[in-house]
Amino acid sequence: MTFKEKVVAHYHQQIQDKIDAFQDMISALTEDSKNDAKGSAGDKHETALSMMHIEQEKLNYKLQEFLQSKSQFSSIDFNRISDKVNVGSLVQANENYFLISVALSKITIDGMTIFGISPQSPLAIKMLGQEVDYSFSINTLNYQIKQIVS
Numbered sequence: 492m493t494f495k496e497k498v499v500a501h502y503h504q505q506i507q508d509k510i511d512a513f514q515d516m517i518s519a520l521t522e523d524s525k526n527d528a529k530g531s532a533g534d535k536h537e538t539a540l541s542m543m544h545i546e547q548e549k550l551n552y553k554l555q556e557f558l559q560s561k562s563q564f565s566s567i568d569f570n571r572i573s574d575k576v577n578v579g580s581l582v583q584a585n586e587n588y589f590l591i592s593v594a595l596s597k598i599t600i601d602g603m604t605i606f607g608i609s610p611q612s613p614l615a616i617k618m619l620g621q622e623v624d625y626s627f628s629i630n631t632l633n634y635q636i637k638q639i640v641s
Contacts, residue, residue, distance in 0.1 A: 495581045495640045497600050498590055499569045502607055505595065506561045513554040520547045560593045567592050572641045576618045578610050581640040584618065588640070591615050 492500070520543050567579045569592075576582050582589045588605040595607025608615050617627045618636060626635045 493641075494601060494603070495569065498581055498588070498598075498605050501598055501600060502590065502592070502595050503564065505598070506557060506564060509557045510554065510561060513550050513557065517547060517550050517554065520550070560595075563593050573639070574622055576621050576636065576639060578619075580618075581605075582618055583637045583640065584614075584634040585637070589614065589618070591618070 523543060569579045569581075571577065571579055573580070576591065578591050580591050582591065586604075588603055590605060590607045591610055592607055594609040594612065598605050598607075610616075610619065613629055614634075617629060617634075618625075621627075621636060623636050623638055626633065628634070
């Protein structure tokens with residue numbers, strides 16, 4: 492497995508793990524609200540059910556965000572080889588690597604730090620369409636594209 496394949500697989504698994512975790516939390520809350528409905532009565536009961544419902548709405552919202560991220564991530568062609576940075580590129584700029592796909596957390600693979608960034612992020616906008624050795628600055632930080640990993 493190439494370095495880029497490891498990165499893509501790791502991020503794909505990370506997204507799926509988040510989806511699974513949110514689904515489990517939603518199921519647990521649903522089960523708790525059913526059990527709570529059987530044994531309680533009064534204002535305290537209504538408040539507890541209301542709080543569970545609010546929490547469930549928050550979790551559903553986060554779940555939808557990750558389902559959308561999974562859909563976007565899955566639609567990207569990570570095998571495309573190009574001399575220019577595009578969506579799906581794994582770019583080394585300075586000492587860090589950036590996977591231009593969707594906004595994801597920082598990971599470390601084979602001792603290298605990788606950031607999943609959205610094509611709409613300022614950093615990606617500066618890199619898209621550029622080639623190796625291109626230099627640019629963002630927020631007083633200077634970057635140089637060292638390689639586009641295939």
